[in-house]
Structures are given as structure tokens and as C-alpha cells.
Amino acid sequence: MSRTFHGRDLFSPAAAHLSRGVALEELGPPVDPLALVRLELPEPEVGRNRIRATALYVDHFGNIQLNLKREHLENGAVEPGVTVELELALERYYATAARTFADARAGDVILYEDAYGNVAIAINGGNAAETFGAGPGQEVRIHLRTP
Numbered sequence: 148m149s150r151t152f153h154g155r156d157l158f159s160p161a162a163a164h165l166s167r168g169v170a171l172e173e174l175g176p177p178v179d180p181l182a183l184v185r186l187e188l189p190e191p192e193v194g195r196n197r198i199r200a201t202a203l204y205v206d207h208f209g210n211i212q213l214n215l216k217r218e219h220l221e222n223g224a225v226e227p228g229v230t231v232e233l234e235l236a237l238e239r240y241y242a243t244a245a246r247t248f249a250d251a252r253a254g255d256v257i258l259y260e261d262a263y264g265n266v267a268i269a270i271n272g273g274n275a276a277e278t279f280g281a282g283p284g285q286e287v288r289i290h291l292r293t294p
Contacts, residue, residue, distance in 0.1 A: 161174050188203065188214055189201045189214050190214070191213075191214050191215050191219055193219050193222055193223060195291075196290065196291050197288055197289065197290050197291060198215065198219060198220075198223055198288070198289040198291065199286060199287075199288055199289075200213040200214055200215045200219075200266075200286070200287045200288075200289065201213065201214045201284065201285070201286060201287070202281055202282060202283050202284065202285045202286075202287060203265070203283060204283050205276040205281070205282060205283065206267075208269070208274065209269075209270070209273070209274025209275050209276040209277050209278075210261070210267045210268065210269040210275055210276070211267060211268040211269075211275050211276050211279070211281050211287070212261055212263070212265045212266075212267045213265060213266050213267060213268065213287060214265070215265060215266035216260075216264060216265065216266065217260045217264070217266065219266070220244060220258065220266060220289075223289070223291045224291065224292075225244050225258070225289075225291065226244060227244050227245055227246050227250065228243065228244065228245075228250075229243070229244050229292070230242070230243045230244075230292075231243075231244070231258070231289050231290060231291060231292065232289070232290040233256070233268065233287060233288070233289055233290075234287070234288035234289075234290065235279045235280075235281050235285065235286075235287055235288075236279070236280060236281070236285065238279070239290075240256055240279070241256065242256040242257055242258050242268060243255060243256070243257055243258070244257070244258045244259075245257040245258070245259050246259065246260075247259070248269070248271050251271040252271065253271055253272040254270065254271060254272060254273060255270070255271045256268065256269070256270055256275065257269050257270075257271060258289075268281075268287070
């Protein structure tokens, strides 16, 4: 069982079997729709000068995934190369919006769009969660620069 790609490891073989004509019933017993649980994620608050987000999870590199999408940053005029101020647990840090880790120097704090389309906080070559003492459920404020 994969810790990171468990869904891929289950759904990819299932999709391959289905594409080859295997009957759905042969993949396993049906799931009762009433047994499914909907995951309720907090909504970010996007204001003129500030975004209030929530840390959803921390990956094994220490990157902090937020409940934000790229569109939320774009609405606040945060494009790649723009520096913003992050506030976590009453401490403030500067972070630069980046498309990739190659856009930043080692040790730089960045905001980037992760593989799931969420905005994440990372330290290039470091562990953001450990450095900032951050974990799931923690509030993160992004202070936007005004033109």
C-alpha cells in the first residue's frame, strides 16, 4: 500500500481491467453510497489586502498544502515573482510566488501550485512545516501588497 499514491495504485489497475472488458462486479463488492463520507474543507477568505487560508496537510517533504487555488492568489494580484508576507502562529515570513522550485534559491520560502492544484508553502531544499512549526488545521494569513 502506497502512502502517497494509494488512489493511483487502486484506480489505475481497475481502469485498465475495465478498459479490457472486465465486468465491474469482478473488481469487488459494491460500495453502499450511504457509507461514503463527504470531506468538508474550509473555504479560504479572500479580501482586498489579505487572504486567510488553512493548512490542509503536510507532505513528507514538509511542504504545507493550503485550501487555496491559484485563482485565489491571482485574484489578489499574486503572480509568479510577487513577494507576499505570510503570517503563521503570530510570526511573519516573506514568500515569493513561484511556478517551480527552480524559480527560487535554496532556502527561499515559496508559494507554488502543487500536483493537486492547491497552493502550498515550501522552503526550497528545506522543511517548511518544521521551520514554521505548522500543521494541518493551522491558520495562515497571506498579506497582499496593495498597488
